[in-house]
Amino acid sequence: MNRQALGYILFVAFLAAIPLLGIYPIFAMKIMCYALFACAFNLLLGFTGLLSFGHAAFLGGAAYASGHAIKAWGFSPELGILYGVAIAGVMGIVMGALAIRRSGIYFAMITMALSQMVYFFFLQAKFTGGEDGLQGVPRGTLFGLIDLKSDLNLYYVVMVIFIVGYLIIWRTVHSPFGQVLKAIRENEARAVSLGYDVERFKLLAFVLSALLAGLAGSAKMLIFVSATLSDATWQMSGLVILMTLIGGMGTLVGPVIGAFIVVLLENKVGDFGAAIAKHTGVEWFQRLGESVTIVIGLIFVICVLAFRRGLVGELNAWLEKRKSLSTRA
Numbered sequence: 001m002n003r004q005a006l007g008y009i010l011f012v013a014f015l016a017a018i019p020l021l022g023i024y025p026i027f028a029m030k031i032m033c034y035a036l037f038a039c040a041f042n043l044l045l046g047f048t049g050l051l052s053f054g055h056a057a058f059l060g061g062a063a064y065a066s067g068h069a070i071k072a073w074g075f076s077p078e079l080g081i082l083y084g085v086a087i088a089g090v091m092g093i094v095m096g097a098l099a100i101r102r103s104g105i106y107f108a109m110i111t112m113a114l115s116q117m118v119y120f121f122f123l124q125a126k127f128t129g130g131e132d133g134l135q136g137v138p139r140g141t142l143f144g145l146i147d148l149k150s151d152l153n154l155y156y157v158v159m160v161i162f163i164v165g166y167l168i169i170w171r172t173v174h175s176p177f178g179q180v181l182k183a184i185r186e187n188e189a190r191a192v193s194l195g196y197d198v199e200r201f202k203l204l205a206f207v208l209s210a211l212l213a214g215l216a217g218s219a220k221m222l223i224f225v226s227a228t229l230s231d232a233t234w235q236m237s238g239l240v241i242l243m244t245l246i247g248g249m250g251t252l253v254g255p256v257i258g259a260f261i262v263v264l265l266e267n268k269v270g271d272f273g274a275a276i277a278k279h280t281g282v283e284w285f286q287r288l289g290e291s292v293t294i295v296i297g298l299i300f301v302i303c304v305l306a307f308r309r310g311l312v313g314e315l316n317a318w319l320e321k322r323k324s325l326s327t328r329a
Contacts, residue, residue, distance in 0.1 A: 016156075031260050037055075038244050039252070041055050042169075047173055057115040058209075062088040062214030067226070069083045084217065128229075139154065245304070247261070
């Protein structure tokens, strides 16, 4: 068994043991949802080279769609999640088909403009609750067997969702399709010269990223039994970019680390946060309120200046350098 496989097994074991360690399960579930969201975004930015400023549309769209389906139409949780993911996929097809016709900053601005259109639709639509959001969504019973009113049951369901989503991304990256995406990222003109239909590959990557972002949004809706406008704002799109860059763009683990750091800084996390504060001296984060964004921005600047590849990217580069030096010796 190689080190990577062992590391994944230990990580899954740690996730399974979190409720037994006294860590607040809602906080852990929120991290997993944002981690999946960041991993989905990283599939587009880190492995395809497409910077989207509109990915919050898929997170919020799936949350509203699944929440409305469960609350108003009486869908079961699993059907509600599938419906939300399907809506995110349809949005991904439409937005992607329009955006991939351009590249670079033009692609980013088109995705942002389309995302803002979606945001204003949610703001004015009756089924979303406007500024109040969609509240009081029942968690229900998964497959008629698992009562999701229990935070413990819901935690393990969210854990499975996160693991499945991560495995899909891992398999995509390590498939021939993923190799083509990397080729497009490195040199799009060469990929075209080799006969690949670049636009089709870009669209597929965009839609897959949207589907996984929608999965994260649906899971987040179940956790907080609500869907709000904050899930669809441009700030959320900026936040997922921040998570990806801090952790390490183009790495599989980096967005997970970035999501943990950002969510930890943004939230009061009960006993877990108090323990972190006690042992690291960062208890003043919990008194910053809205000003915590200043600290996050400062961390972002430091990461860009000192860790151009992100935390995981720099670690991987250091390990590779050390390995090459030992080989020469």
